[in-house]
Amino acid sequence: xxxxxxxxxxxxxxxxxxxxxxxxxxxxxxxxxxxxxxxxxxxxxxxxxxxxxxxxxxxxxxxxxxxxxxxxxxxxxxxxxxxxxxxxxxxxxxxxxxxxxxxxxxxxxxxxxxxxxxxxxxxxxxxxxxxxxxxxxxxxxxxxxxxxxxxxxxxxxxxxxx
Numbered sequence: 001x002x003x004x005x006x007x008x009x010x011x012x013x014x015x016x017x018x019x020x021x022x023x024x025x026x027x028x029x030x031x032x033x034x035x036x037x038x039x040x041x042x043x044x045x046x047x048x049x050x051x052x053x054x055x056x057x058x059x060x061x062x063x064x065x066x067x068x069x070x071x072x073x074x075x076x077x078x079x080x081x082x083x084x085x086x087x088x089x090x091x092x093x094x095x096x097x098x099x100x101x102x103x104x105x106x107x108x109x110x111x112x113x114x115x116x117x118x119x120x121x122x123x124x125x126x127x128x129x130x131x132x133x134x135x136x137x138x139x140x141x142x143x144x145x146x147x148x149x150x151x152x153x154x155x156x157x158x159x160x161x162x
Contacts, residue, residue: 004064004147007140011061015054022050045122053133060137063094064144091145098145102138110135 029043062068075086114128 001151004144007143008061008064011057011064011140015058015061018050018054018057022047022054025050042122045120049120049123049125049130052130056133056137057140060140060144063141066148088149091149095142095145095149098138098141102141103135106131106134106138 025043025046029040033039075083109131110128113131118127
């Protein structure tokens with residue numbers, strides 16, 4: 001549990017820092033364009049990459065907090081036991097999807113772009129660094145969901161589970 005709390009804190013701080021850098025970056029773009037009549041060449045690209053990191057890391061954080069969008073009309077009609085089973089089944093599906101799409105697919109994308117030495121046009125950053133957020137977030141989501149699956153539900157003593 002202590003690791004999960006530390007991970008939550010690291011993700012929150014990272015998301016806030018990324019957002020702050022984005023705000024400063026866009027502010028610099030506006031200042032350089034309108035006050036100096038010479039738009040900065042790197043700000044559009046940096047904003048785009050920061051938005052990718054913000055969105056995907058934010059999604060993994062929200063997934064860990066179980067605050068993601070869910071349609072719960074039908075599950076609420078089920079008994080508590082079946083609701084718990086459905087939630088566990090959903091968590092297993094999320095783990096499988098995260099491993100296949102984010103970890104494996106994102107890992108392959110990072111490998112290919114690293115191997116091909118692709119660089120971003122303006123910043124000359126390796127695109128593998130930009131895409132690294134995919135397997136990283138996938139691993140974070142897998143950790144959160146496995147932790148949720150293995151931890152007893154809140155308010156229930158482990159020996160009371162069916």
